[in-house]
Amino acid sequence: MDNGMGEIEGKSHRGGFGDLGGEERGLIDRTFRERIIAVGFVGEGKDEASVLLELEELCSLINTAGADVxxxxxxxxxxxxxxxxxxKGKARxxxxxxxxxxxxxxxxxxxLTPGQQFNLEKIFHRSALDRTAVILDIFAQNANTPEGKAQVELAQLQYRLPRLRGQGQNYSQQAGGIGTRGPGETKLEVDRRRLVRRVHKLKRQLKAVGAHRKNQSKKRRHSYNQSVAIVGYTNAGKSTLLNLLADSDAVVADRLFATLDPLTRRIQLPGGESIFLTDTVGFVQKLPHQLVEAFKTTLDVVIEADLLLHIVDCSHASPETQILAVRxxxxxxxxxxVPEVLVFNKSD
Structure with missing residues (x-):
């Protein structure tokens, strides 16, 4: 039966996210390969060809997260x-x-805004996610170090906090509407306060990590060695280049966001001079602001570099778009x- 928002009554479909999901295992349930519909939006000032390219990338992200479009x-x-x-018509x-x-x-x-997500899930009786949620999910899968896990958790909490919703009539209680005032706290209020405390704790931890990184950076600068950071789009071949130049063992995989934690190696140039070469997390179009904020301590190595090696996948359908996204x-x-040198990779 259709209500004011086009909601269809009945049981919610299986799925792994939010109130409509079962046991929560991240933003996408990997106890099975979820079946996904991917939705693109062509608005004013945007052409369909560019949206189709973005959707192709979204499908790759979803596959990396463990689901099928x-x-x-x-x-x-x-x-x-x-x-x-x-x-509402398109949603139906x-x-x-x-x-x-x-x-x-x-x-x-x-x-999606929290309100849009909520309204869509009422109509779909399924999870409604956005690109940000998928990228956060992939980062959560690939984070291995305590710092990486803390950064991803912080980004996820900052994404989820405005999307917290109570059960049943408790949806409006947080706002203190008519009929909701009274003693005690809703579970929603308790959950929100607990998550806010966790956010503050993670920020303090990452601030301490950032201070430690700055001390390491100062020591390297006192050594008079120049610092070079490898940057680029995700899966462009940054870790492969580090392994080649530094005879290193960085993880190399043909998948998106295989590298989250920076890896620095000291290498000697043919002229005898030594430099510090650092592999960094890959970028992507519409990289969630929450992730950029949470990974600030990791990205400091890019800000403080003397030179950036910007790796470009020239086999991609639109390398120019990826270059602009990275920049x-x-x-x-x-x-x-920071001075930048473009390095075109995958020409074969």
């Missing part, structure tokens, strides 16, 4: 709908398609003025 849907609309992003179409294809989760190429993140973290 079974259908792609594109909505063409002058501007996003404030309530559902794609409009996607619900029907999801029922037909036995889909578990609908993933959007663009970031956008470099600007965001304050490394836009």
């Amino acid at each position: 079974v259908e792609i849907v594109i909505q063409k609309k002058s501007s996003p709908d404030p309530a559902t992003f794609i409009g 179409e996607i619900y029907d398609l999801a029922e037909t294809l036995d889909v578990d989760t609908v993933v959007f190429n663009d970031e 956008s993140v470099l600007e965001e973290i304050g490394a836009g003025e």
Whole structure:
């Protein structure tokens, strides 16, 4: 039965995220390969070809996260709908398609507001995720060191906090609406306060890590060795280059975001001079702001570098787009003025 928001009554579909999921194992459930509909949005000032490229990358991200895209849907609309992003009619179409294809989760190429996500899940009776959630999920899978895990957890909490929702009528209690005032606290309020405390603790831990990194950086500068950071789009071949130049053992894998933690090696150049060469986390289009903020201590090595080796995958359909995406993140973290050398990789 349809209500004011187009909600369809009945039991929610299986899935691994939020209140509509079972046991939570991250943002995408990997106890089985979820079946996904990927949704792109072509709005004013954006052409369909560029959105299709972004959707191709989104499908790769979803595959890396451990799920399968079974259908792609594109909505063409002058501007996003404030309530559902794609409009209620299109959302109902996607619900029907999801029922037909036995889909578990609908993933959007663009970031959804907490309200849009909530409204869409009411219509879909399934999880509604966005690109940010998928990238956070991949980072959570690949974080191995205590620092990396803390950074990813901080980013996930900052993403989830505004999306916390209570059960049933408790949805509105946090706002203190009519009929909700009274003694005691809702579970939502307790959960929110607990997560806020955890965020503050993680920020303190990462601040201490950042101070330690700065001390290490000072010691390296006192050695008069120049610092070179390898940057680039994810899966462009940064770790492979480090291994080749430094005879190192950085993890190399043909998948997105295989490297999260920086790895520094000292190498000697043919002229006898030594430099510090650092492999860094890869960038991507629409890299979540939460991740950029959380990984600031890791990205300091890029900001403080004397030179950036920007690795470009020239086999990609649009290397120019990837170059611009990387440079956008470099600007965001304050490394836009660091000297840069473009290195084109995968020419074979």
